Amino acid sequence: MHLLETRGLTHTYRGDVRALEGVNFVAGRKSRIAIIGPNGAGKSTLFKHFNGILKPTSGEVLIRGGEPITNENVREVRKFVGIVFQNPRRPDLLPTVEQDIAFGPINLGLDEATVAHRVEEALRLLGIEGLRERVPHHLSGGEKKRVAIAGILAMEPQVLVLDEPTAGLDPPGVADLVRFVNRLPEEYGMTVIFSTHHLDLVAEMADYVYVMDKGRVVGSGTVGEVFARPELLARTRLDVPPIPKLIRSLQENDVAIDMAYTYEDAKKAFLEAYARRR
Secondary structure, eight states: OEEEEEEEEEEEETTTEEEEEEEEEEEETTOEEEEEOOTTSSHHHHHHHHTTSSOOSEEEEEETTTEEOOTTTHHHHHHHEEEEOSSOOOSSOOSSHHHHHHHHHHHTTOOHHHHHHHHHHHHHHHTOGGGTTSOGGGSOHHHHHHHHHHHHHTTOOSEEEEESTTTTOOHHHHHHHHHHHHHHHHHHOOEEEEEOSOGGGHHHHOSEEEEEETTEEEEEEEHHHHHTOHHHHHHTTOOOOHHHHHHHHHHHTTOOOOOOOSHHHHHHHHHHHHHHHO
């Protein structure tokens, strides 16, 4: 069953600015989906349609196998699809991280015990128990990002949407985020959709990729299928990540080595290629 789908989705901002045009997108259960493309491709605008922040100019957004987003169900949709934008800000920051994370569940009308349980689980899952009494305004950028994700997770969505989730994170923070995202589908049954400019992370975090440019989906496929099309990435001002680019170059120079997209797979491929040549 498709948890989230768009059909012919088009959005025009005031001033006749066409941000999306005929976007068809599908996310199944327990999927990890990357959306890549240059600045201005329409990624954030697409995300804002996933839980009704924006309404389509034409086309439709469907959840749970065919249910359209309407004024009547949009509150329920926002429980189902949680979004963390690149620079998450709440208009009136709460006194502590714990209260900040509880903000969403409280607004869902949950009882005090349920809210407390969800906050504890979100703090644990993000590894930020030590921040619970901190003032959100005083956190680092990476800490704020984790708190924002925890606040969405505390609402227990089935679809988690992350807009440039690694922006502002240092390398250890990026590594932690990758591990966290990769746990969600199997351990929590959650679908994760994310955008990123760091294509080397796509193979680490995604099973399927959509390529966007100028408001359109211009390509899609598995990681291997998309990275095997350097001309597609070049047209969208992107580039094949270093690992598959290096291995493809070696293959073109008659080195017998299997294709790989992640560091661990590349290490295995190089060791196997070396063993064969001995």
